[in-house]
Amino acid sequence: MTDRPCIAVDAMGGDEGLAVMLAGVARARRRFEDLHFLLVGDEAQVRAGLASHPNLSAHSEVVHAPEIVGSSEKAGQAIRRAKKTSMGIAIDLVKQGRAAAAVSAGNTGALMAMAKLSLRTMKGIDRPALAAPLPTLGDNDVVMLDLGANTECDAQNLVQFAVMGAAYARIVFDLDRPRVALLNIGSEEQKGTDEIRDAAAVLKEQSHLPLAFTGFVEGNQLARGQHDVIVCDGFAGNIALKTAEGTARFVADLLKRAFTSSVRSKVGFLISRPATELLKHHLDPNNHNGAIFLGLNGVVVKSHGSANENGIATAIGNAAKLVRADLTRRIAEDLAEFERAAA
Structure with missing residues (x-):
């Protein structure tokens, strides 16, 4: 199969x-x-x-x-x-x-x-999470989870999301040790809720897992390409996702308005069209379509x-890639390794 x-x-x-x-x-x-x-x-x-x-x-x-x-x-x-x-x-x-x-x-x-x-959820998973790749300035997209399945999460949920997200990133980006960060209101260790700080403390100790925990990341750094996986609760994740989609549409509409405002602007558009087409392709959500429920x-x-x-074809292609890579088994192996270390 x-x-x-x-x-x-x-x-x-x-x-x-x-x-x-x-x-x-x-x-x-x-x-x-x-x-x-x-x-x-x-x-x-x-x-x-x-x-x-x-x-x-x-x-x-x-x-x-x-x-x-x-x-x-x-x-x-x-x-x-x-x-x-x-x-x-x-x-x-x-x-x-x-x-x-x-x-x-x-x-x-x-x-x-x-x-x-x-x-049903996999052994070792309390709640499934909705994960999806988002465009960045780096060579790869960034996997973000949870994007809305769980509005409230404790530290254990966030750690499980990190393990699952890293397994997903290893498959879709072909990485050995994906860089994993927690979305927070600041990069300092004392920032954020108790749940986020507790999850960070646990992830710092997981050097045996195939992931590299890089600490906290703020919302304005999501698209910089400095991380491969960004973990958060579903409330913050869904807001971040919708904000990113809205910003992409805003930039596209702003450019369209600017390039049609005068004859000089239209000439400028013809000259810069290859660059604007590349930007349009990069920001088009249909080229990044397909979120997955991890943990099932x-x-x-x-x-x-x-x-x-x-977009439909892209989502189907993502599904086929995850099936071929046996995502469920690989997540189960990482979770088992995490449980052994915790014990």
Whole structure:
């Protein structure tokens, strides 16, 4: 399964609808020819959509799901309908072993609740965390977690997040000892809450683990490329993520306005267009799409709800890479090593 991964896709999730989801899966299939897909959704609609993607039809199966999880639906309500919804069935396919990973662009809260209930957390993990790569000025992106799954975390949660995030970074960035930092309001040791300081004290002693703890990092340093993993609670992480996304859109809109303000500006835009296109590519969230719930007994990837077909393909590619690298096993090994040292 890890050599030729089968990915279950919630074809009905996301803001852009079935057509964009199928176009994204088809693009992923062109990028990664060894992938196979289980497309979960209303069978009649999915098969009609597949008519536009003959290459995808030959490498996918349709799994019927009569219901859809609404974007604003509460997690508790969605769980009660899990066995009938495209999201719930996609996760269950991972539990059954029919799929190596599930990808959905649907309701984040419902996806988290369903995945945790169906797949359960790994041994040694109290809470799963939502992690995703964010762009930086360095050679690699930075993995940040938690991005909203847990609004309140104790020191033990943060340490577990650090271990899981480091395992993730070793795979996606091909690193031996990822640099791990805790998000804080200052770099000084006395700064921050008790939970953050206690987590730092524990991580300083983990020299045996395949990670390098670098201390605290402030919000204005997130994109400098000086760290590979940044750990925080879900409340701070979600605010940081949304602020970064908003800043990226602000910069793009500001540049567009500046370059169209006069004839001279338009000429300047033509001269600097290669540089602005590179900036646009770097800031486009579709090129970094695909957050993963770390700490579950299975791979579940959350695509941004507004992702275009390139974003969907990127999320699927991330899922396949984590499956091939056996992420769950590698996290389990690191956790076991941490527990042995703690004992």
